[in-house]
Amino acid sequence: MDILATLNPAQRKAVEAVKGPILILAGPGSGKTKVITHRVAYLVKLCGVSPHNIMAVTFTNKAAREMRERLEQLLRQAAEALSLGTFHSIGARILRREGKAIGLDSSFVIYDEDDQLRLMKQVLEELNLDPKQYAPRALRSAIGAAKSRLISPEGYAPRVSNYFEEIVHRVYQHYQQLLSRSRAVDFDDLLMKTVQLFQDHPQILNRYQSRYVHILVDEFQDTNIVQYMLMKQLTGKHRNLCVVGDPDQSIYSWRFADLRNILSFEKDYPEAKVVFLEQNYRSTKTILKVASDVISANIQRKPKELWTENEDGTPVTIIKSYSAEEEAQSVVSEIEKLTIHEQLSFKDCAVMYRVNAQSRALEETFLRYGVPYKLIGGTRFYQRREIKDVIAYLKLIHNPHDNVSLTRIINVPARGIGPRTLSQLQSWAKAHDTSLFEALKQVSHPYSVGTKQSLPPRIVQTLAGFDALISELTAQSHKLSLSDLVNEILKHTGYREYILDKEGGEEKWENIMELRSVAGEYDELDPEEALAAFLEKVSLVSDIDELDEKADAVTLITLHQAKGLEFPAVFIVGLEEGILPHRKSFDDPEQMEEERRLCYVGITRAKKRLYLLRSYRRSLFGGSTANPPSRFLKDISPNLISPRDLWEETPTSVASRNFNLDSQSSPQPLNTLTLKVGDHVCHNKFGPGIVMNCNPTKDDQELTVAFEQAGVKKLLASLAPLEKIEKDFDFSA
DNA sequence: CGAAAGGCTCTTTTT
């Protein structure tokens, strides 16, 4: 098979320029992934480079997996030897191997944001700082900012210029101390410590530099400074660095991604070639024009012209509604139309939003109308409390020094170890500069080392019991398969009863069973290896990684997570001032430009149909607010918009769509009325509602109606004082 | 010590 045959001239150039650095600026839908995979295949098959000598870095694990799959098709078995992964997974891999050199135990655990915050609270407590005055999240973020710029606690000292930074400095130092006491690293450490390792140990770096003859980086516009440094280190010898990105799709500045990396690249690699990929293969001309209308308003931007040979396509549809619920209903009814009239299936449709909270109204409506959907993100699976609890047990078994995990589950389920006891353990651990687990062991067996007996015997006994529990599980972990180990944990801790007792316990238990079956995928491995591999995966996965393309269901996803995906039909909801653009960006022009890019990312996911939705009112929490339409909508040329949905309604439609709030206008007599699922009704007593289910009986209908105020009721159509309400209405007047 | 209740704050995006 000819690797170059299916490429256009620009793509071909990007693939063939294998010597030296290259910057590929690739617009959306321009075949960027294709270029990367084909470049790798070209290197292996035509240039004779061993896959062992190639590294490709992606933004998500899912992207890495897909790339591996594609390369397996191109390269067969040779693909196995490629190094593919995210920056974080690559950092983790290197640190597991080489961490010893910087005093890092190879069984270190990785702390996610939740763990970090718990640790941060511990830090504040030990430093006698008030968490109300110094928000743990703000401190965490400040430390993350420092780490992303490769600033160590020592390096932070000279940069301190105000009192808050003074605090950050102290907190940062102590935070790192507690991390190391727990033999843990956080997400940012995976990158920073790797770079530090290479800085301090040139001979180790040298090995990796020699190995990686070719390095490719995807989504380069979203890399931060540490990531850039890491690439620079690794390519120090061969300088064959290929970066692919699109400044217009840079949407992660809040994760300290730095667009200046593109400038740095041109400075650090002056010999770099630059290739532009501007032909779009994904979208219709109309969609591309809409995207261009929106993004062109950014000032801090190099103009570029995307073009396509695709057809003009349908005008984009702008739909406004009265509430988030109405908005969701519009989405559902449009999706129904698409599936009936345009041969699209549910899986071809995606609904995108700015904040996860928006998914709720969508979900409820999708459930109500029986439209299948898959929700990406939201309360992420691995962040659910019950899941984190079970994982905490596993982490503790793997690394007993992990204080955050121990603190998490020492009294879950409740076993009589309260805050007082815990705090005593903590003082002991702090005094001896050791982990809580060590403290627990010493304190619960006081006679073995002659420690002063300062705890009441009953507590000592309880602690000893917990110690015995963990020891027993640890012993089991060497013999049992991973899923059996999970079973043992659930059994010995009484977690099952504990969780089933709770509100919504069934669902939580299901989640745990789901986790167990994921664990089961590691059952073939040797127990210790399985546990390590499983924890590594669990620490580094994101939800997008789990997106199942096969299921025929609509995708609900944030705009951020949608980057890199494409769908025949895309709905972007919440195009309102305050949502998209988010109000947090109002006072910062740079952030506002990022909001615009985010909108651009959403638009350019669409292949054939694009719907932009805006709601007149939205209740985001507590009271509802009226939001003006998003400024981004105003930038779209009117001739690209489907006329029936322009802002101004025609007189007839205004009349016919008048919403029936005071139930004066033409109530329809009920007995002649057959209601169907999704119809809006108004009840004399219960007020407005929506029909959720219809059960036809002999000559009647049994209805299940969800009322806005009164909740879900079952009613008989013939008896209930119901009126039908026209669904389409308009409030803009 | 633990469960339940009330009060508080904060709401962006994620490897």
Next chain:
DNA sequence: GAGCCTTTCG
């Protein structure tokens, strides 16, 4: 509206 923290009572 939720999640977290504190308070209160058993």
